[in-house]
Amino acid sequence: MFSKYRNIVKYSIVGTALGTTVYSLHENDYDVNSIGIVRLTRAAVAVFKIGSTYKNELYGSGLEKGTTEYNNLKSKIHKKSAQELLNLCCTNKGVYIKVGQHIATLDYILPNEFVETMKSLYSHAPTNDLQVIYRVLKEDLKQDPSEIFETFDPEPIGTASLAQVHKAVLKNGTCVAVKVQHPYVQGNARVDMKTMEYLVKLMSYAFPEFRFQWLVDETKKNIPQELNFEQEGRNAEKIAAFFENTEWLHIPKVLWNLTTSRVLTMEFATGGQVNDLDYIKSNDIDPYDITDKLGKLYSQMIFKYGFVHSDPHPGNILIAKSNRGDCDIILLDHGLYAVLSDEFRYNYANFWMSILNRNRKNMRLHSQKLGIDGDLYGMFACMVTGRSWESINKGIVKDAVPTKGEMDFVKQNLSLILPQMSTVLDSVNRQMLLIFKTNDLIRGLEHVLKTSRKMGAFKVMSECCVNSIYDQKKVKCCSKVERLKLFIEQYWTLFKLNLYYKYLQFSNLSFRLPFS
Incomplete structure (x- = not known):
C-alpha cells in the first residue's frame, strides 16, 4: 500500500514538473532557455566556476595576502569572475539583469571590477x-x-531588464x-527568484563573511x-x-x-539625460540648478512624503531648458517606490542630524532605532553618507563626495570592512535599503556634474531633516502653547542654518551645524 502511494506521489511530482515545463515553454515561444531546470543548471554552473576560480587560482596560488603580486592576481580573478556573472545575467535575462544592475550600484560593498563590469547591463539590456x-x-x-x-x-x-x-x-x-x-519575464520571475535564493545560500556556505540574503529578500519583494x-x-x-x-x-x-x-x-517627454554634459552645455543649463532641484526633490520625498522614487539612474531623470530660463526635471520610470513609515522618517532624520552635528551619542541611539546595534553605528554612518569615519568626524558638508584619499582607503581595506557592511545590510530596517541606492546614485550625479562643493544638497537635506523632526514633534503636542513653542524653535533653527550656510560661502571653516 505504501509503495502504491509513493508511486502516486512520485508520478504526480513528475507530472507537475512536466506540466510546468510545457507551460513555461508555451509562454516563452518554446524557448528552451525558459525551462526552470535549464536556468537553474546554468546558474549553478556559473557559481561553481566562480567559486572554483577563487579556490584554485587565488587561494591556492601560494601568494602571500597583501603583496603586490597577490593583489594583482586578485584583481584579475575579480574581472574574470565578474565577466562570468555578466554572461549569466545576459543569458538568463529578466530578473538576473535586474539583480546585475543592482550589483552595479553596490560600489561601497563589492570590488570595483564587479561594479564596473555589471554597469554594462544598463546600456546593453x-x-x-x-x-x-x-x-x-x-x-x-x-x-x-x-x-x-x-x-x-x-x-x-x-x-531595460x-x-x-x-x-x-x-x-x-x-x-x-x-x-x-x-x-x-512573468513566466521566469518566480523560478529565477527561487534559483537565486538557493545560490545565495550556497555562496553563504562558501563565503560566510558575505551576507546577501537581504538582496534576495528585497528583489522578491x-x-x-x-x-x-x-x-x-x-x-x-x-x-x-x-x-x-x-x-x-x-x-x-x-x-x-x-x-x-x-x-x-x-x-x-523630451529632454537630455541628467548626466549628459554636452546637452547641459549646449542648452545653457546650470549644473548647480540641476543638483539643487534633485536634492530638494528627493529630500522632500524622503522626509516630507515618505514616498521615494527608488530607481534614479540617469536614464530615468531627464532635464530640459524651461521657458522661465532655468531647468525642468522630468522623472520617468515609477515602477518602484519606497514607502517610508513616520517612525522611520523621524529616526532617519534624527540620524542625519546627528551625523551633521558629529554627535556620536545620537548616532548610536538613532542607528539602534533603525536596526543597527553596537559599534556598527559608525559603519552605518559611513554607508549613509558615502564618506569615511574620519571625514564624518571632521564635518562632511563641504565635500559631498569622497575624496581620492577616502576612495583609495576603502579599496585597500575592502576585505576588512566588507563583513561589517554585510552585517549592516542584513540587519538594517528594510526601508533603508532603497534609500542606500537612492543616496548613492544621487551622489554619483553630483560627482559627474561637479557640483558637490556648493553644499546645496546638504543644505536642502538639513532643512528637510529639521522640518521632519519638528513636524513629528508637533503631532504629539497636547497644547497650543507647546505647539507654538515648537513652531518658533523650528523656524529659529532654520534661520540659524541658512545664516550659517551663507557664512560658509565666504569661509574655509569646517562645517558644524549651530545647533545640537
Missing part, C-alpha cells in the same frame, strides 16, 4: 523584435497596433511613449511591483499629486485606456 512587441500589445490592448497607432517606431528609445520603450503617435496625433514588458505597470501608473499619479505645485517637476501623464499590467502608455 535585452531587446525584443517588433513582432514580439506587437504580439504583447495585441494580447493586452485587444486591438491590432495598426488600429491604435498612426506610427510606431520599430527601434526602442530605451531598453524588464521592458523596452517605443515612441509612437496615436491616430489623433498625440505623441506617446509605450512601455512594453518582455514577454518571458520589489520584482512583483515592477512587473505590474498599472501599479507604476498609480505611482506616477501619486507623486505628481504630491508635487503638483512644483513648476519645475514634470511627471508624464498616463493614458489609462492604453495601459495594462504589461503595457504602459504615457505622454512623450
Whole structure:
C-alpha cells in the first residue's frame, strides 16, 4: 500500500514538473532557455566556476595576502569572475539583469571590477523584435497596433531588464511613449527568484563573511511591483499629486485606456539625460540648478512624503531648458517606490542630524532605532553618507563626495570592512535599503556634474531633516502653547542654518551645524 502511494506521489511530482515545463515553454515561444531546470543548471554552473576560480587560482596560488603580486592576481580573478556573472545575467535575462544592475550600484560593498563590469547591463539590456512587441500589445490592448497607432517606431528609445520603450503617435496625433514588458519575464520571475535564493545560500556556505540574503529578500519583494505597470501608473499619479505645485517637476501623464499590467502608455517627454554634459552645455543649463532641484526633490520625498522614487539612474531623470530660463526635471520610470513609515522618517532624520552635528551619542541611539546595534553605528554612518569615519568626524558638508584619499582607503581595506557592511545590510530596517541606492546614485550625479562643493544638497537635506523632526514633534503636542513653542524653535533653527550656510560661502571653516 505504501509503495502504491509513493508511486502516486512520485508520478504526480513528475507530472507537475512536466506540466510546468510545457507551460513555461508555451509562454516563452518554446524557448528552451525558459525551462526552470535549464536556468537553474546554468546558474549553478556559473557559481561553481566562480567559486572554483577563487579556490584554485587565488587561494591556492601560494601568494602571500597583501603583496603586490597577490593583489594583482586578485584583481584579475575579480574581472574574470565578474565577466562570468555578466554572461549569466545576459543569458538568463529578466530578473538576473535586474539583480546585475543592482550589483552595479553596490560600489561601497563589492570590488570595483564587479561594479564596473555589471554597469554594462544598463546600456546593453535585452531587446525584443517588433513582432514580439506587437504580439504583447495585441494580447493586452485587444486591438491590432495598426488600429491604435498612426506610427510606431520599430527601434526602442530605451531598453531595460524588464521592458523596452517605443515612441509612437496615436491616430489623433498625440505623441506617446509605450512601455512594453518582455514577454518571458512573468513566466521566469518566480523560478529565477527561487534559483537565486538557493545560490545565495550556497555562496553563504562558501563565503560566510558575505551576507546577501537581504538582496534576495528585497528583489522578491520589489520584482512583483515592477512587473505590474498599472501599479507604476498609480505611482506616477501619486507623486505628481504630491508635487503638483512644483513648476519645475514634470511627471508624464498616463493614458489609462492604453495601459495594462504589461503595457504602459504615457505622454512623450523630451529632454537630455541628467548626466549628459554636452546637452547641459549646449542648452545653457546650470549644473548647480540641476543638483539643487534633485536634492530638494528627493529630500522632500524622503522626509516630507515618505514616498521615494527608488530607481534614479540617469536614464530615468531627464532635464530640459524651461521657458522661465532655468531647468525642468522630468522623472520617468515609477515602477518602484519606497514607502517610508513616520517612525522611520523621524529616526532617519534624527540620524542625519546627528551625523551633521558629529554627535556620536545620537548616532548610536538613532542607528539602534533603525536596526543597527553596537559599534556598527559608525559603519552605518559611513554607508549613509558615502564618506569615511574620519571625514564624518571632521564635518562632511563641504565635500559631498569622497575624496581620492577616502576612495583609495576603502579599496585597500575592502576585505576588512566588507563583513561589517554585510552585517549592516542584513540587519538594517528594510526601508533603508532603497534609500542606500537612492543616496548613492544621487551622489554619483553630483560627482559627474561637479557640483558637490556648493553644499546645496546638504543644505536642502538639513532643512528637510529639521522640518521632519519638528513636524513629528508637533503631532504629539497636547497644547497650543507647546505647539507654538515648537513652531518658533523650528523656524529659529532654520534661520540659524541658512545664516550659517551663507557664512560658509565666504569661509574655509569646517562645517558644524549651530545647533545640537
